Amino acid sequence: MITITVKWDVKPEYADDYMELTREFTEATRAEPGCLWFDWSRSVDNPNEYVLVEAFRDGAAGGEHVNSEHFKKAMATHGEYAASRPKIISYEIPQDDWSELGELQMPEA
Template structure:
């Protein structure tokens, strides 16, 4: 399984454009057969900072994702709306990375 977390600072004047573009991109990525999930969230403490969390079945699915038409169009688009180079955390995880959280049990 591939886990990718991106952190991107969006230019304030490009916020509406970003929200429209990322929403469409999310829909496209979530329709890919090798995609497990794709979500984005805004940091409530840092205006216009967004985190994107992507999970793909395996390295092959991640490679296929990067080569899709929508990804090839999104990357250049993203470069027009960010105010700094995005940061990435890429993890190749063996098996299923999910496990129960020991500290919290429903009551």
């Protein structure tokens, strides 16, 4: 799968409405057949920072995503909300879902 994490530094005047401003893009991406997840979080330390964690079935699904009309539209318009160019980490890894955190000690059931 392809897994991507993007940090968005959002202009303060858009920060509180950012999830609504990106709703159309988010919903369209989540509806893609190759999308495994597309999840936004807001930083607890910086209210103007959003983190997007996304994953796609494979490179082909990732390619379909970046060639979609909703992706092209978002990349052409969402820069208006950004205080700086978003930062990204992208990897292709040999799995198809989240792995469990084995190091965490869990109480006996």
